[in-house]
Amino acid sequence: MVGCRRIVDCPPDKVCLRYMAWGNPEQLGVEQEMIDRFNGQNPDLHVRLFRVPGSAYGQKMVLMLASRTAPDVLRVDHYNFPALAAKGYFQDLTEFAKKDTGFREGDFFPTAIDEGKIGDRLYGLNALFGGVIMYYNKTLFKQAGLEDPYELWKRGEWTWERYRQTAKALTRFDAQGKPRVFGTAIPPFPATSVAVWGFGGDLMSPDMKKSEVDSDGTVRAYQFLADLVWKDHVAPTPAQGANSAFAFESGKLGMTFDWMGMTPRFRKVVKSFDWDVCPTPKGTAPRSNVIKGNQLVVSANSRHPEAAWRFIRFLTSEPTETRLCAEIRRAFPTRIGVANSPAFLKTDQAPFNTRAFVQSAEGGRTLPINERWGEWTQIFNSEVDNLLAGRERDARTVLRRAKARIDAALAEDPGF
Amino acid sequence: MALSTSVRRWTQRPSFWGFLFVTPWLIGFLLFTAGPMLTSLWISLHKYDLHTMEYVGGENYRRLFSKDPLFWKSLKLTVTYALFSVPLGILGSLSIAMLLNQKVRGIPLFRTFFYLPSLVPAVASAILWQWVFNAENGALNLGLAIFGFAGPQWLQDENWALPAFVLMSLWGIGGGRMIIFLAGLQGISETYYEAARIDGASPWQQFRRVTLPLLSPVMFFNLILGIIGSFQTFTSAYVMTGGGPNNATLFYALYLFRNAFEYFKLGKASALAWILFVILLAITLVQFGLSKRWVHYEGDSR
Numbered sequence: 280m281v282g283c284r285r286i287v288d289c290p291p292d293k294v295c296l297r298y299m300a301w302g303n304p305e306q307l308g309v310e311q312e313m314i315d316r317f318n319g320q321n322p323d324l325h326v327r328l329f330r331v332p333g334s335a336y337g338q339k340m341v342l343m344l345a346s347r348t349a350p351d352v353l354r355v356d357h358y359n360f361p362a363l364a365a366k367g368y369f370q371d372l373t374e375f376a377k378k379d380t381g382f383r384e385g386d387f388f389p390t391a392i393d394e395g396k397i398g399d400r401l402y403g404l405n406a407l408f409g410g411v412i413m414y415y416n417k418t419l420f421k422q423a424g425l426e427d428p429y430e431l432w433k434r435g436e437w438t439w440e441r442y443r444q445t446a447k448a449l450t451r452f453d454a455q456g457k458p459r460v461f462g463t464a465i466p467p468f469p470a471t472s473v474a475v476w477g478f479g480g481d482l483m484s485p486d487m488k489k490s491e492v493d494s495d496g497t498v499r500a501y502q503f504l505a506d507l508v509w510k511d512h513v514a515p516t517p518a519q520g521a522n523s524a525f526a527f528e529s530g531k532l533g534m535t536f537d538w539m540g541m542t543p544r545f546r547k548v549v550k551s552f553d554w555d556v557c558p559t560p561k562g563t564a565p566r567s568n569v570i571k572g573n574q575l576v577v578s579a580n581s582r583h584p585e586a587a588w589r590f591i592r593f594l595t596s597e598p599t600e601t602r603l604c605a606e607i608r609r610a611f612p613t614r615i616g617v618a619n620s621p622a623f624l625k626t627d628q629a630p631f632n633t634r635a636f637v638q639s640a641e642g643g644r645t646l647p648i649n650e651r652w653g654e655w656t657q658i659f660n661s662e663v664d665n666l667l668a669g670r671e672r673d674a675r676t677v678l679r680r681a682k683a684r685i686d687a688a689l690a691e692d693p694g695f
Numbered sequence: 696m697a698l699s700t701s702v703r704r705w706t707q708r709p710s711f712w713g714f715l716f717v718t719p720w721l722i723g724f725l726l727f728t729a730g731p732m733l734t735s736l737w738i739s740l741h742k743y744d745l746h747t748m749e750y751v752g753g754e755n756y757r758r759l760f761s762k763d764p765l766f767w768k769s770l771k772l773t774v775t776y777a778l779f780s781v782p783l784g785i786l787g788s789l790s791i792a793m794l795l796n797q798k799v800r801g802i803p804l805f806r807t808f809f810y811l812p813s814l815v816p817a818v819a820s821a822i823l824w825q826w827v828f829n830a831e832n833g834a835l836n837l838g839l840a841i842f843g844f845a846g847p848q849w850l851q852d853e854n855w856a857l858p859a860f861v862l863m864s865l866w867g868i869g870g871g872r873m874i875i876f877l878a879g880l881q882g883i884s885e886t887y888y889e890a891a892r893i894d895g896a897s898p899w900q901q902f903r904r905v906t907l908p909l910l911s912p913v914m915f916f917n918l919i920l921g922i923i924g925s926f927q928t929f930t931s932a933y934v935m936t937g938g939g940p941n942n943a944t945l946f947y948a949l950y951l952f953r954n955a956f957e958y959f960k961l962g963k964a965s966a967l968a969w970i971l972f973v974i975l976l977a978i979t980l981v982q983f984g985l986s987k988r989w990v991h992y993e994g995d996s997r
Contacts, residue, residue, distance in 0.1 A: 338956050345745035366746045457831075517940070518830035518848040653958060661942060668851065668940055694742035694749070695758055695963060 293325040294586050297350030299343075300328065301336040305543065309603055317593045324586050326352075344368040344578065351581035352590055354406060357394050360574045362650035364402045370577035372401045375588040382592065390570045390645050391613035403574030404595045409539035409611035410570040410643045411470045412636060413559050418552035419460060419533045423448050428534070429557040429632050439477060439503065442534070442560040446513035449533035461525050462513040465504050465667055466536040468660055469646055472569045473536060474500040476644065477562025483647035490685035492659060493678045496563075502674035505666045517668045527554075538571075539636055542608040546628060556630040558639045570643035572613070611636055651693060655685045732972075739965035755966035766967070768942055769950040772857055776946070777925040780864040785917055787868035789910075792876035806877070813870030821934035824863045825850065828935075850936055856943040863931060872917050879913030880906070911990040919982055923975055947971060 289295035300310055307330055314326045329350050331339050337359060343349040344363060355363060363369065376382050384392050387405070395403035415428055425448055431437040446462025453459050465471065475482060480496025483489070491497065507514040515525045527535045528545065530552045536559060545554060559568055575594055577587040593599060597617055604612040605623040612618045618640065624633045646652075662681035665671045705711050714721070739756070742749045759766045795806050812820070827834045828849035836846030847855040887905045896904065907914075929948040932938060938945035938953075951971070955964035 341745060341959060366744075516851075518851040521831070521851060522826055522829050524829075524831060661939075664939065665941060670853065670941065692742075694744055694747075695755065695960065 290325055294583050296326045296586055296590055297329050298326050298352040299350040300354040301331050301333040306609055313599050326590055347580050349578040351578055351587045353576055355574050355576055357571050361648055364397050365650045368579055369402045370579050370584050376401050387613045388615060388640055390643060394572055394645055395574050403576040404591050405572040405613045406575050406594060407610040408572035408613045410568055410639060411473050411536050412539050412639045413534055413536055413557045414527055415534045415557060416552055416554050419449055432558055437560050439560045450513040460531050461515050463534045464514050464532055469569060470536045473559040473567055474504055476564050476567035479563040487647050487649045490682045493682040498675045498678050509669050539611045540609055554629055555632050556635045558635050566642050566644045568639050568643035570645050611640055651689060654688055658684050658688055735965040735968055738961055739969050741962045743961040744959050755962045759966055769945045769947045773926055773947040777922055779861045780925050781921040784864055784868055784921060787865055788872040789876050791869055792873050792880055795877055796880045809869035812866055817930040818934055821931045825935050828859050851940055853941045853943045875913055879910050883909045908991045912992055915986050915990045919979055922978055926975055
């Protein structure tokens with residue numbers, strides 16, 4: 280049962296901490312490796328990894344926090360972080376950070392620090408940081424005689440229009456009219472925000488009280504995305520894309536927007552074609568890439584917050600990030616120093632455009648996530664699905680309705 | 696002395712043995728079902744997110760009935776699903792049970808084969824059916840194409856997603872329900888058929904006048920369980936469509952689950968659960984009322 284708090288095999292002369300995380304076996308393997316290293320370096324502490332499958336993680340975490348049985352340290356997806364922080368489940372780390380002479384906010388990407396803050400109080404340090412990046416199939420580009428998008432990006436020519444033309448040039452149908460290769464695919468929300476922000480639109484007002492999905496830029500962005508599917512036929516319809524028929528790994532997709540953390544998977548499964556990464560197309564806004572991470576937090580009822588702080592500092596330290604982000608590439612480093620280190624930038628296997636990760640992170644912004652995120656994105660997704668699945672064709676109509684419904688929901692008492 | 700007589704008096708009652716045998720279940724029910732049920736009734740009168748709890752009276756219910764279009768949508772589609780999947784499923788199970796009740800060589804083998812699909816875990820069969828319904832390369836549409844039909848986009852089409860679920864529910868016709876029918880069929884004595892044949896009854900008349908009436912208690916049992924089961928459809932929708940497209944497969948149980956464990960609106964979710972309970976209780980009571988007209992128990996005077 281979750282109620283048992285005594286830590287098994289805790290040495291009597293040590294302070295024991297439990298750390299809860301999820302991930303695939305490789306990810307958890309690295310975390311265990313880091314924990315072993317930490318335990319070796321800190322004779323007074325003993326950390327135990329508490330694994331929970333990803334599918335049940337969110338529920339388990341909420342129930343443990345609510346019943347005050349949560350482990351000392353948890354990794355929380357940023358989607359859930361603000362809502363849980365608002366309930367007072369996490370330790371305020373501001374004072375720990377102030378007292379810690381080795382900790383300097385300036386060492387980290389500002390977006391990485393921002394995600395862990397509520398107002399100006401620090402509640403978590405970022406881990407598994409990263410954001411959206413464009414993966415592209417170099418072999419398909421070569422076959423179609425297209426110029427490398429990263430070269431175009433460097434010259435400032437990698438625009439949304441250019442992206443659309445490229446998608447057209449990559450798409451191929453067979454003699455029966457069946458699609459063989461699609462130029463691109465529409466990613467699930469919130470990765471679509473790269474287009475929303477790129478076209479100058481927005482999702483929420485700065486105070487996150489009102490929806491702005493009916494703004495001109497957002498409408499243009501979604502019309503653009505829907506047209507890629509229904510007008511240009513360069514991206515699969517939901518039916519064509521069902522069961523991952525045109526997944527990037529299949530080699531039947533030219534370009535896709537996905538999380539930076541997909542790299543180890545593509546490295547492992549992609550054998551039949553060359554691929555690389557490139558920042559998302561340049562839009563009108565200076566920062567339009569989606570940034571998101573997880574936060575390492577200390578449970579409010581941990582009896583050893585001081586020790587817990589030392590542990591999360593270790594997990595966000597240079598050696599850990601070098602191992603996790605540079606060698607395994609499971610995520611993007613939160614530390615500017617690691618991102619610009621030769622360990623991160625030099626590589627002997629794809630993706631070779633490692634600078635593109637740094638450029639994407641620098642050109643990125645965080646999502647407007649607060650405790651109402653889950654609620655309004657549910658409405659937004661169901662409305663936008665009408666557009667992307669082709670049941671409706673006019674983005675403005677759909678997004679106006681979405682805004683009205685979201686605003687109505689946000690005006691409601693949140694508990695019901 | 697007095698003790699032993701009173702004990703004997705107790706043990707002589709048939710109800711004593713009845714209760715004795717169901718005691719393990721009874722304890723389990725009171726402890727693990729009735730307790731949480733009453734708690735959920737209490738929670739349904741609150742606004743509760745696992746953190747703060749506030750008494751709101753019937754507000755959760757009022758909001759569901761008056762200003763929650765998704766509640767009505769999920770209820771409507773669940774009822775529609777039940778209306779199609781239950782009769783079709785019972786018809787299918789009965790037909791297979793009749794076939795498997797024939798005296799043919801290798802019948803145990805056939806029975807095993809027809810039962811096999813129900814041994815596939817629900818999640819695995821949901822993923823399997825996701826492939827069957829694939830609009831481009833699915834077995835179903837490829838099969839239809841052979842006969843010159845262009846199949847719909849099934850799970851991606853708002854209008855065809857629910858029919859797809861009904862179709863998929865027939866995958867389960869060879870399962871437990873079929874076994875119960877089969878047991879029921881085997882319980883019908885051959886003498887009835889003999890007598891009917893001597894009276895010159897056609898096979899259809901034998902089925903209509905002998906099999907169906909004698910099978911009616913089993914039918915009744917399967918009907919009640921079938922309706923309850925179809926109202927609780929969850930796994931397939933959770934795995935295959937996540938309630939989409941455009942909430943076309945947002946089954947009641949899925950909507951309930953989401954409110955409870957994704958949005959953590961425990962008060963609303965509890966209210967949803969109680970509404971479902973009342974609906975199912977009402978349907979079952981009506982069924983019991985109607986059953987007097989068509990269910991015949993052996994030894995009945997009718």
